[in-house]
Amino acid sequence: MDAGGREKGGGKSIILKKYELCRLLGRGSFAKVYQGRRLEDNADVAVKVIDKSATVAAVEPYILREILAMRRLNHHPNIVKLHEVMATKTKIYLVMELATGGDFLAKLNGGEFLAKLNGGERPFDNATARRYFRQLIAAVSFCDQNGVAHRDIKLQNLLLDGDGNLKISDFGLSALSDHLKDVSLETMCGTPAYSAPEVISRKRYDGAKADAWSCGVILFEFLAGRRPFEGHNTSERFRAMIRHEIRFPSSVSKSARKIIHRLLDPNPLTRPTIGELMMKHPWFKKSSSPALEQSLSDHKESKTMNAFDIISMSSGLDLSGIFEEEMREKRMRFVSTIEVGEIEERVKKMGFGVERGKGGGIRLVKEGVVLMLEILRVSTEIWLGEIKVVNGGKEFEEITWEEFKVGLTDIVSWQSEQ
Known part of the structure; x- marks a missing residue:
């Protein structure tokens, strides 16, 4: 070996x-x-x-x-x-999971869905575009509900499984919130052809609104076989984005045009998120399969993975170097062989209110101090935990920090502090 x-x-x-x-x-x-x-x-x-x-x-x-x-x-x-x-x-x-059907860009370039614009044809008819796009927005809405902004939604990152269902992949550029409040992002990332104007302009932005823009580009490509904004160079295309100049083929229905117009709104303040627009729009309620309806119904409410639903990881996993670089906030990290339920009960006895986070993790509250506890299983018997301060940093350092360490010291092994 x-x-x-x-x-x-x-x-x-x-x-x-x-x-x-x-x-x-x-x-x-x-x-x-x-x-x-x-x-x-x-x-x-x-x-x-x-x-x-x-x-x-x-x-x-x-x-x-x-x-x-x-x-x-x-x-x-x-x-x-x-x-x-x-x-x-x-x-x-x-x-x-292996998606055996390849990605949507390869399908387009391979000619299976390639638009023959001179003949007035398009990659997908309305029913096919609706089916795939409903699957996309169900997944993106689920990401938003669980505090994840993908930030790189594009044809290459949309895959097909063996049953012909769409799958979102590649979360390497994603951003994660603490599930406690809206998070404003500022990193310029992703693929320019699918990026919202505020991202390209390097302004602070809402990840959910940026993902909604990318979905608008995808829907236009599904129906038109090309990108929504035209120009001889990047500057001309950016001006078309800011001016909201979208040239639709005649084959695109009025209902679909309205959705694309809303999603490609250059003003992020008036642009809806996927969850705000899509679940109520009549274009998505037509001719959907029972299985897809069930998928959307199941995920209108956030079915989240909390601290008890974490993935199993090999005991050979060592991401300590990554953890050291991940967060700047005050935090403590520990290893324990005690089940998370017992850790949670111990924290309650220390006077903390315990609330499940929107998309995972446990929110701990005590006298103005707010902490977030994340726990990962790294083997069948070992748990890796991290506690970070969300609110009340000074008070926590002076009073609660040491109290917290002492209260758990007999059941966890503290690994590092920052």
Whole structure:
């Protein structure tokens, strides 16, 4: 076995005696994605292999956010599932659901849905576009409800599974909130052709509104076979975005045009989020399948992953370096062999009110001090926890910080403090 936990022989590459890496599906600057096979039951999976030696400190927070975002969203049928995270000294392995149908950009470029504009045809008819777009917005709405902004919604990150259902993938650029208040973002990221004007302009922005814009671009592409804003260069296209100049093919219905106009509103203050607009619009209520209706119904209310629904991770996982770079707030971190329910009861006895977060984690409140407790299972017997201050930093440092440490010291092992 090499330093990356791989066994080689007979042309096979086996990682940690659990998965066989088969063919390469794609590669990035610091990761490769393989089609893999789970040895236990021969199930097909996708394995993202991240080379620790090739990553830099600036990249590590993105890896952690991808893991945390997928953990929060693992229950939605239109989001690629994260099955397991494993690690060795040199590699991190993200074992995910395999979407065998490829991505939507490949379908377009491959000609299956390619628009023949001269003949007045388009990639999807209304019914097909509605079906895929309903699946997209159900997933994006679920992300918003669980405090996740994807920030890179584009055709390449929309996949098809073996049953022809849409799946959102690649949460490497996602942003996570604390579920306590709206979070204003300022990082310019994503793909310019799908980015909202406020993102391109490097203004502070609402992640949910930015994702809604990207969805508007996707819907236009589904129906028109091209991008919504035209121009000879980037400056001309940006001016068209600001002026709200969208040229629709005659084949796009008035109802669909209204939706696209709302989503591609250059003013984020008047642009709706997906949840605010889509669940009530009549265009999405036509000719939907019972299964899709059930999917939307199930996720109108947030079905979240809380601290008790965390993913199982291999005991070989070591993301301590990533955790060190992840947050700037005051925080404490611990390892425990005690079940989270017992930890929660101990915190209650210390006088903290305990509230479940909107999308995961536990909110702790005591006399103006607000903390957020996140717990991850890193093996069948070990839990990794992190407590960070949300409100009342000075009071917490002077009074509650030491009290909190002493109150749990017999059941947890404190790892670090910042």
